[in-house]
Amino acid sequence: MNPQLLWLIPILPFAGFLLNGTLGRRLPRAAVATIALLFTLVPALLVLELWSFMKSVNGPLTLSTASHPWIAVSGLSLDFAFTVDHLTLVMLGVVTGVGFLIHIYSVGYMAHEEGNWRFFAYLNLFMFFMLVLVLSSNFLLLFVGWEGVGLASYLLIGFYFQKDSAANAGKKAFIVNRIGDFGFLLAMFLLIAHYNTLDFGTIFTHIAAAHLSGGFLTAIALLLVLGAAGKSAQIPLYVWLPDAMEGPTPVSALIHAATMVTAGIYMVARCHVLFDHAPAALTVVAIIGALTALLAATIGMVQHDIKRVLAYSTISQLGYMFLACGVGAYSAGIFHLMTHAFFKALLFLAAGSVIHALGGEQDMRKMGGLRTQIPITFWTMSAGVFAIAGIYPLSGFFSKDEILFQVFIHGGALYILLWLVGLLTAGLTSFYMFRLWFKTFFGEPHTAGHGPSHAPDLHAAHGAAVHAQRETKLTMVAEPEPHGVHESPPSMTFPLIVLGVLSVTGGWVGIPFALGGQNEIEHFLRPVFHPIAPGQLEFYPEFVSGGGKEQLLAFVSLLVACAGIYFAWLLYVRKPGEATRLAELNPTTHMAYKLLDHKYWVDEIYQRGIVLPLLAVSRVLLNGLVDTGIVQGSAWVLGESAGGLNWLVRRVQSGNIRSYAGWLALGAACVIVIVLFGHHPLLH
């Protein structure tokens, strides 16, 4: 395959963005959708072609485009080039494949929305930047993609910009990400200062060859972790992701679950050489990951908004991936990234289908008994729920188990503790996912009073984030209101079915040896994470560590997952209302419930501790002193002095001929004086 074809992969979605962004307003809906789909389908096919090509070559392989000089200043030269290796290929597959499916889904989901040309243009823009991110061969180009996906995320979260909550959520996501980007930038500056390049290959060769002082690499690694924590919604920067659910549901599925939020994981995996030489930073990554997984899972247990449950679940799963990277099991992290992309995209899209069926309802307390009314959504979502809960033999089981196993065998008391946290989180995950499943699809239907006419009252009543479809629908005249619960159109159910199949089977590429598989994904990614020197024999730690332990661990985690299901069944099916009773049982449980319900008051703490002081400083110091005082003041002084000078000079221009003549005579007299007495010392 000609490596120059790599250029096409990101450029095509960009062309789609340009077409839809400039002409979309005047094009019919079908044309807009066709453009958006076509310009994502072709890259997906190219990636497929690329995959079959790379598959045919055995051993390590990277494909690179020609590199074009991009920035050249005083000795530093940065190139513009794309590179593909096995890691990139997995990411490319996820981005283009899941991306294309979500594009199809969006056609159905956004069919009745105003301005869907804008939506598809942004979606293609996102694809472009995400592909640049994973294809780039240096830190700077990766950063371009990194910032670009942030921009697309901002635009899409704020798609319903008439809603204050959506606009604010977009700003929050952008600003919180800026904090992470700050770390990323500093890391790049340090790398430039030391290596005078940002090229991945060059830097990693240097790091692998010469063992630098640990502190320097640890500093860079920690700064990169800050960046990754921002993008991948880890402690302490995870707060933007739940709010990002204000965007349309396909956006939540594509950007805030399947692809963009995994950019941080990808970046850590991409820089694995750097992290391997900074063990302290790796430990931090592992701890952050485990804590985030647990914290988000506990919050997810009490949320009522179906999309928020999924958002916290995403944060929790990203924590797992961080944990995997933190113990050096990058391929396990990427494996979980891939399976997570499948089942989380599926869950979000199915949730979107539920919301669509209920005409914009997102509160799970108002759902129930939907399994017969929307069967396709029910069955596909069940696949996703079982997959994320880690039920054998669905995809989530294998990837999550691989991570937990790798953490367990990493050695040391700390990692046993982290493993326990991971295990507990697995139990909580299956609990809250089945809570969602039971509340949505089982029990009594709560949709009787949910006619379109009552809906605005309901919205006002719970005041939570709502699907703004209704609001935009109000502006359309000929729109037939949906009556009653209905299954979604084929354009929405088709991606659900495909993703459902992938959620079930996606994990089979990584069945460990202990369970009779080949662990192909590990083998596939091995050239990236454990390059083998020529002549060296391949080495599989799985054989050494013993299969018995892994089988036992797999059994334990399966048991924990089943326990989670059992408790969810107990609380939400067998004795509905038991959960509420438990929360009010005694002051301790009440406090615990409050704590979780208010998400540990993290948003409030950030508001009081950081945002308000920052605003105060900005208002008094920056606005009051610097802006009004210095900037505005100096502009005022400049303006006034120019005015004064003007007043003075204006006297000269009197309009009186004789005064001009007087000045002329005076000037002539001066010239004569200078000519006559020019040699005088006083005039020199």
Next chain:
Amino acid sequence: MVPIAYYLVLAAILFCIGVAAFLMKRNIITIFMSIELMLNAVNLTFVAFAHQWHQISGQIFVFFVMVVAAAEAAVGLAIIIALFRVRQTLNVDQVNLLKN
């Protein structure tokens, strides 16, 4: 032979009188006349130097100046008459329609 300095001093005096009159007088005809005075002061220096250096070109230049001055006088007087018809005054301080 009269030294050239005499001519030059006379020309300078005439020119200064012209300038002073131009600056001080308000009557537009007097101003006009002071301009003529300055022109003739310059003509005097031309003629004096032409005589001094035996160069004919200075004298030719004087004729040009006289021609231009005559043309200017014709045009200028026409303007003055037109102005007087409109404004009923010859005071330049009152002819300030374009100011401001």
